[in-house]
Amino acid sequence: MPEGHVTHRNVRLQTAALGLGQAISATSPQGRFRDGAALLDGRSLESLDAHGKHLFYRWEGDLRLHVHLGLIGKFQIHLGPAPTPTPATRLVLESNSASVFLAGPMVCDVITPDEEQAIRRDLGPDPISMPRRGHQFVERLARKRVPIGAALLDQSVIAGVGNVYRAELLFLAGMHPAMPANDVTADEAMTLWKLAVTELRRGVELGDILTVKPHDIGVRSRVGLTREEGVYAYQREDLPCHRCGAPIRLNSDGARKIWHCPSCQPG
Numbered sequence: 001m002p003e004g005h006v007t008h009r010n011v012r013l014q015t016a017a018l019g020l021g022q023a024i025s026a027t028s029p030q031g032r033f034r035d036g037a038a039l040l041d042g043r044s045l046e047s048l049d050a051h052g053k054h055l056f057y058r059w060e061g062d063l064r065l066h067v068h069l070g071l072i073g074k075f076q077i078h079l080g081p082a083p084t085p086t087p088a089t090r091l092v093l094e095s096n097s098a099s100v101f102l103a104g105p106m107v108c109d110v111i112t113p114d115e116e117q118a119i120r121r122d123l124g125p126d127p128i129s130m131p132r133r134g135h136q137f138v139e140r141l142a143r144k145r146v147p148i149g150a151a152l153l154d155q156s157v158i159a160g161v162g163n164v165y166r167a168e169l170l171f172l173a174g175m176h177p178a179m180p181a182n183d184v185t186a187d188e189a190m191t192l193w194k195l196a197v198t199e200l201r202r203g204v205e206l207g208d209i210l211t212v213k214p215h216d217i218g219v220r221s222r223v224g225l226t227r228e229e230g231v232y233a234y235q236r237e238d239l240p241c242h243r244c245g246a247p248i249r250l251n252s253d254g255a256r257k258i259w260h261c262p263s264c265q266p267g
């Protein structure tokens, strides 16, 4: 599932590509968003913003477009002339300079400003756009009676963390995923928050999740690392830990898999 770094990177790339303050054409080749696209078509795009995994486009006339990519949603940005969209393309936004194609989103709806506020109210702080809201994360985490591994996926605790980042943040913090969230001290929680700010912000810059510290794997930079080299825990079961060499373990936490190093993250 695309995590918060993907939505924020799309805000940056789509704002630059489409340009703000000019009329945008909106169509739905797939047809499922025909009515929504007709509402937006020809209006000027005023701004784009992300909160965790949610994207909000603000249009002339106080309309909002709400997009959540879900598990399989994808954007494509085309600068200059665009290819013909596939029939599965839910939405095409087109300006004079670029086109944005959206396929497979979990949510693609036209909503009101009040509805946007209601969605945001239910979300926890976003480490990418609200780095100073760590105190909110600490407070919300302390109220959760679930393992820390589950709490980090709860979007009302911290917005934008998914399965890759939660495994990596827990590794970096040296915390076992099964530790009860309400046993995490305020200092430990703030450490997790600061790690989230650093790691997710780097994800926006790189367009990928590369959490490994280069010296841990004997290289000088993260450039060119594969996913397996570039993370400590996620999907590395049975492979040696980049730090200590112990085999990484796979556990499941309800429906989602989680990986950890038994030596760097003792129970």
Ligand SMILES: [Zn+2]
Residues within 6 Å of the ligand: 241, 242, 243, 244, 245, 246, 261, 262, 263, 264, 265
């Ligand atoms: Zn280890």
